[in-house]
Amino acid sequence: MTLVLIVLLVALVFEYINGFHDTAMGFSHGTNDAQKTMGIIALSLMAATAARTLDRLPAWLDFLHTPEPAAGQSLEIATWIKVVCALTMAAGTAAGGWRIIKTLGHKMVRLHPVHGFAAETTAATVLFTAAHFGMPVSTTHAITTSIMGVACAKRANTLKLSVVERIIWAWVLTIPASGLTGYLLVRLSRLTGWIE
Numbered sequence: 659m660t661l662v663l664i665v666l667l668v669a670l671v672f673e674y675i676n677g678f679h680d681t682a683m684g685f686s687h688g689t690n691d692a693q694k695t696m697g698i699i700a701l702s703l704m705a706a707t708a709a710r711t712l713d714r715l716p717a718w719l720d721f722l723h724t725p726e727p728a729a730g731q732s733l734e735i736a737t738w739i740k741v742v743c744a745l746t747m748a749a750g751t752a753a754g755g756w757r758i759i760k761t762l763g764h765k766m767v768r769l770h771p772v773h774g775f776a777a778e779t780t781a782a783t784v785l786f787t788a789a790h791f792g793m794p795v796s797t798t799h800a801i802t803t804s805i806m807g808v809a810c811a812k813r814a815n816t817l818k819l820s821v822v823e824r825i826i827w828a829w830v831l832t833i834p835a836s837g838l839t840g841y842l843l844v845r846l847s848r849l850t851g852w853i854e
Contacts, residue, residue, distance in 0.1 A: 672771035676778075683778045686785035687797045688747065694794045695743045696735050700724060704733065711853060762802060766821040767809035776811075777804040799829070 703724035706712050712722055727733045763769045769777070781801040788795040802825060809817040847853045 669771055672775050676771055676775060680778065682782040682786075683801070686782045686789065687751075688744070689789040690785045690795055691797045692743045692747050693789065695746070696739050699739050699743070700733055700735050758798070761821065761825075762805050765818065766802075766825070767805060767812070767817050769805065769808070773805075773808045773812065777801065777808045780804040780807065 703712075703722055704726055707723050707725055712719070715722065721736070721738060724733075724736065763774070767773075778801065781797070781804040784800045784804070785795060785797060806817060806822065844853070
């Protein structure tokens, strides 16, 4: 009976403190993935401004012009880029986050509050450390591998390898699929005359 009470107490405590590390995970997600997106948008706009690609745009799109910073100065990210990235990340998380949580927390391995705490604390620590040193790291990769580690610590056979295999294939295919999409968009833009 005492063991059951201890298990219930531990579950209650970890369910209560999950809110704190959920917040840390959300903040680290923003400091990492949103920062990468903002940097790519700002760099693209700066390159397009330098190449004078944006000169043919209508006057109401002048806010897209992003001049190169002076020597020794860092590029100041425009507020509209920050807002758009924050809204996009929030919308993406709201729209597809439940599927990711369901896959990682139920299909790949069954997690309990203590396991979620261990996985999210590990992932948030990795992401905060990476952000501190300016290294771009995928939030999805960090949390997924943290959950895999927790599952292996529980018992290696609790990890559903078929789900892990699908996740790894998705990671591997993302890079060439993104490259192909970028290539096709540039070709389409050239055909329509938007870029030379």
